[in-house]
Amino acid sequence: MRHHRAVILGTVLLAFGSASVGAQVTARAKLPASAPVSDIHYDVTVDSTTARTRELAVTMQFHVDGSGPVVLALPAWSPGHYTLLWFASRVRDFSATAGGTPLAWHKLDFQTWEIRANGASAVSVSFRYQADAHDRAVAYTARDLAFFNGTNVFLYPVGRGFSWPATVQIHAPADWRVATGLTAGSAPNSFTATNYHDFVDAPFVIGKFDFDSVRTRDVWVRLASFPAGGMRAEWRQRTLRWLSQLVPTEGAVFHDIPFAQYTVLQLADTIVNGGGLEHHDSQLDGVTMDGNDYPFLPFLYAHEMFHAWNVKRLRPADMVPYRYDDAQPTPWLWVSEGVTDYYGPLALVRSGIIGDSAFEAQMAGDIAQVQGSVPVALGDASLSAWIGAADGTAGIYYPKGATAGLLLDILIRDASNNAHSLDDVMRALYDSTYRTRWRGFTAADWWGTVSRFAGGRSFAAFDRHYITGRDAMPIDSVLALAGWRVARDTVRDLRLGAQVAPGDGCMLLAVVNDGGPAQAGGLRGGDCISKVGDVPVTSLNDWPKVLARYDTTTGTTLSVVARRGSDTLSLSLPVRRIDRLVFRIEEIAGASAKASQIRAGILTGHTGRGGSRSN
Numbered sequence: 001m002r003h004h005r006a007v008i009l010g011t012v013l014l015a016f017g018s019a020s021v022g023a024q025v026t027a028r029a030k031l032p033a034s035a036p037v038s039d040i041h042y043d044v045t046v047d048s049t050t051a052r053t054r055e056l057a058v059t060m061q062f063h064v065d066g067s068g069p070v071v072l073a074l075p076a077w078s079p080g081h082y083t084l085l086w087f088a089s090r091v092r093d094f095s096a097t098a099g100g101t102p103l104a105w106h107k108l109d110f111q112t113w114e115i116r117a118n119g120a121s122a123v124s125v126s127f128r129y130q131a132d133a134h135d136r137a138v139a140y141t142a143r144d145l146a147f148f149n150g151t152n153v154f155l156y157p158v159g160r161g162f163s164w165p166a167t168v169q170i171h172a173p174a175d176w177r178v179a180t181g182l183t184a185g186s187a188p189n190s191f192t193a194t195n196y197h198d199f200v201d202a203p204f205v206i207g208k209f210d211f212d213s214v215r216t217r218d219v220w221v222r223l224a225s226f227p228a229g230g231m232r233a234e235w236r237q238r239t240l241r242w243l244s245q246l247v248p249t250e251g252a253v254f255h256d257i258p259f260a261q262y263t264v265l266q267l268a269d270t271i272v273n274g275g276g277l278e279h280h281d282s283q284l285d286g287v288t289m290d291g292n293d294y295p296f297l298p299f300l301y302a303h304e305m306f307h308a309w310n311v312k313r314l315r316p317a318d319m320v321p322y323r324y325d326d327a328q329p330t331p332w333l334w335v336s337e338g339v340t341d342y343y344g345p346l347a348l349v350r351s352g353i354i355g356d357s358a359f360e361a362q363m364a365g366d367i368a369q370v371q372g373s374v375p376v377a378l379g380d381a382s383l384s385a386w387i388g389a390a391d392g393t394a395g396i397y398y399p400k401g402a403t404a405g406l407l408l409d410i411l412i413r414d415a416s417n418n419a420h421s422l423d424d425v426m427r428a429l430y431d432s433t434y435r436t437r438w439r440g441f442t443a444a445d446w447w448g449t450v451s452r453f454a455g456g457r458s459f460a461a462f463d464r465h466y467i468t469g470r471d472a473m474p475i476d477s478v479l480a481l482a483g484w485r486v487a488r489d490t491v492r493d494l495r496l497g498a499q500v501a502p503g504d505g506c507m508l509l510a511v512v513n514d515g516g517p518a519q520a521g522g523l524r525g526g527d528c529i530s531k532v533g534d535v536p537v538t539s540l541n542d543w544p545k546v547l548a549r550y551d552t553t554t555g556t557t558l559s560v561v562a563r564r565g566s567d568t569l570s571l572s573l574p575v576r577r578i579d580r581l582v583f584r585i586e587e588i589a590g591a592s593a594k595a596s597q598i599r600a601g602i603l604t605g606h607t608g609r610g611g612s613r614s615n
């Protein structure tokens with residue numbers, strides 16, 4: 001998963017999405033196993049009517065062996081989105097029939113149904129599913145669109161494992177398209193997988209959207225972008241170009257491209273913007289129609305695609321196999337998410353999509369977040385993902401895990417004289433766990449492999465201090481080994497004293513802070529700023545122009561034009577500036593040959609002495 005990097009504006013963070021934490025429910029009594037079921041087939045029906053009622057119509061048909069009760073459950077969460085969402089809460093009008101005759105059923109717990117099949121061999125279960133969630137892990141409908149995740153609607157038999165094949169048939173209007181990462185079945189709009197894990201790890205986008213594809217190496221890369229015509233043709237082509245560069249670059253880390261087809265599902269201005277969710281052979285991204293998120297998009301695509309290796313296949317042992325009935329915490333999300341956040345920008349710079357300085361800026365941003373955070377252990381932060389964290393460290397395993405990845409990469413290259421790198425660690429773990437025998441990696445696997453490629457050097461102290469411990473990371477001393485230096489500049493920032501959000505051609509004040517300049521000048525929550533001084537403000541992107549114009553002026557007041565309902569206000573705000581520390585990573589002039597080789601090796605993906613840049 002990836003959220004937009006928080007944008008600092010005024011005194012506060014611009015938060016994307018809701019931080020809702022699902023109701024906390026404790027572990028429940030062990031459920032009885034279902035009677036064996038087979039020939040499992042699902043039907044999902046969507047059309048303009050279901051779009052209007054904000055529902056999906058779902059049916060599951062299967063064969064029952066034996067006379068015992070059938071026990072079916074819906075997942076509590078969707079892998080990659082580490083929050084309990086209890087998908088059964090959206091089920092309406094549940095029914096079960098055999099040969100058209102209703103079967104008795106009741107719930108064993110809030111997400112599990114027990115059905116008395118009475119010896120019937122062919123059973124059908126139906127329900128309607130509420131699809132109005134602005135959430136990448138749930139289901140959403142709009143005019144000409146139905147979107148859902150398999151975890152939302154595909155019931156599974158309890159206690160029967162997940163190694164069973166299934167098919168789904170999508171029923172949609174003839175002029176609607178269907179996009180999913182699943183393998184197409186024999187019938188039109190039918191899809192199949194050999195096991196439940198893969199089956200539910202492929203969201204569906206159904207409706208009227210643009211669907212483009214390009215072939216890179218032996219892989220079809222596909223881009224489904226809703227709504228049709230919402231994303232300009234040259235943007236779609238640019239996206240496909242990026243994706244087709246990322247597939248071989250990211251695959252090179254693992255010496256393996258594990259999919260024949262990779263699908264990017266993109267919804268503009270429908271679900272929560274500014275983030276994505278990774279899936280087995282696909283990713284689902286919420287984007288803005290106006291392209292405001294353009295600078296962020298390549299980072300989003302690269303991050304989510306890297307997950308196809310790191311977490312979808314190479315995964316911590318705590319999450320193998322997935323369980324769907326409850327939370328599945330692990331202290332290793334800093335590898336699954338943070339190291340992915342290191343490799344996303346790396347893949348971009350290695351592909352030539354961004355330059356060295358953009359990669360360095362990204363890492364500097366991570367380091368700034370780490371240094372601005374209260375001390376928190378990476379393992380602890382990973383475990384807390386499921387409940388969020390009120391101390392400001394929620395999500396810190398992204399930038400701090402990325403920083404740990406950078407430090408480990410440098411330390412391995414330094415200890416091995418640039419013969420080995422973190423790439424070797426990722427590849428060896430992928431080979432020895434996922435590819436050889438499908439299991440997850442353990443702490444012994446991780447640190448043993450890191451040590452092996454670092455010439456046998458022990459990382460026990462590194463782990464004790466900086467991963468499972470809360471000591472400040474030795475960022476400056478390790479970066480110097482790669483000829484990099486962290487420069488810290490103090491800048492003076494103009495402050496509004498408000499939480500801002502995109503407005504309708506203006507910058508919306510979502511919340512006005514007590515005692516801040518905005519309040520002192522007479523602004524209220526809901527007001528929408530259209531001009532600051534002589535700088536027009538039509539979107540959040542105009543704020544840097546305001547800063548550039550007024551950050552260094554010496555005036556004590558600033559004029560602001562804002563809309564309040566149908567009124568236009570002209571106000572005068574007191575100017576307040578706050579010193580802010582800004583981090584930059586710069587290349588050290590005159591770094592040693594070894595340090596220069598390490599730095600070049602990281603940026604190009606090479607090891608050895610041949611790490612000089614060719615671009």
Ligand SMILES: [Zn+2]
Nearest residue numbers: 001002337340
């Ligand atoms: Zn992620």
